[in-house]
Amino acid sequence: MSTSLTYFNFDASRGLECRLALTIAGVPFEDVRLKREQWPETKLTMPYGALPVLEIDGKKLAQSTAILRYLGSQHGMHPADAWTASQHDSLMQSVEDLRHKMPGGRGMPDEEKKEKREAFSAGWLTRWAATIDDQLQGPYLEGETLHVADLKLYTVLRAFMTDNYDHIPATFFDPWPSIRTFYEAVDAHEGVRAWLDR
Numbered sequence: 001m002s003t004s005l006t007y008f009n010f011d012a013s014r015g016l017e018c019r020l021a022l023t024i025a026g027v028p029f030e031d032v033r034l035k036r037e038q039w040p041e042t043k044l045t046m047p048y049g050a051l052p053v054l055e056i057d058g059k060k061l062a063q064s065t066a067i068l069r070y071l072g073s074q075h076g077m078h079p080a081d082a083w084t085a086s087q088h089d090s091l092m093q094s095v096e097d098l099r100h101k102m103p104g105g106r107g108m109p110d111e112e113k114k115e116k117r118e119a120f121s122a123g124w125l126t127r128w129a130a131t132i133d134d135q136l137q138g139p140y141l142e143g144e145t146l147h148v149a150d151l152k153l154y155t156v157l158r159a160f161m162t163d164n165y166d167h168i169p170a171t172f173f174d175p176w177p178s179i180r181t182f183y184e185a186v187d188a189h190e191g192v193r194a195w196l197d198r
């Protein structure tokens with residue numbers, strides 16, 4: 001069986017969470033990293049014209065959450081119980097909401113970005129954090145067992161914790177200690193470290 005994961009040449013966002021899932025599931029895969037200049041032409045060949053795309057024996061699967069669910073179901077990293085699985089899906093979808101709602105696209109003047117991000121963090125993001133905090137059994141979402149939903153949540157939190165967003169401090173999640181505990185536990189997971197420190 002030949003497996004590849006195509007994404008851009010950086011370890012973050014939707015590409016990182018899928019690479020982590022493949023690595024931790026123990027699936028050998030080709031880590032295809034596109035250069036920006038390769039994208040316009042490659043985009044035409046990808047379902048929905050976006051990345052990441054998982055390819056197994058010539059068959060393509062797009063959409064990061066679908067990729068994670070597939071890998072999780074195949075490798076014991078997505079709950080077998082339908083209700084619990086749906087709770088994980090719901091959380092993963094909320095991570096996608098966060099990515100889409102984060103204000104401050106390329107070219108936005110800094111003053112406007114500051115105003116929008118401060119309002120976003122005081123409002124939508126605060127509510128999101130409280131909702132996530134409520135669900136974490138500790139250290140991971142479902143206790144001691146790592147699931148693909150943990151990898152998606154970790155990946156989005158990592159961008160905040162590593163000070164990736166202007167005007168939202170890396171300490172933003174400090175009022176929710178279980179989020180910090182969660183983040184540190186996934187960050188220290190041997191499979192996550194093996195990938196990030198390689």
Ligand SMILES: N[C@@H](CCC(=O)N[C@@H](CS)C(=O)NCC(=O)O)C(=O)O
Nearest residue numbers: 013014049050051052062063064065
């Ligand atoms: N809903 C999709 C979103 C995919 C997406 O927007 N990917 C970005 C990179 S993270 C992308 O391909 N951007 C380039 C483009 O849309 O042309 C998913 O979850 O995979």
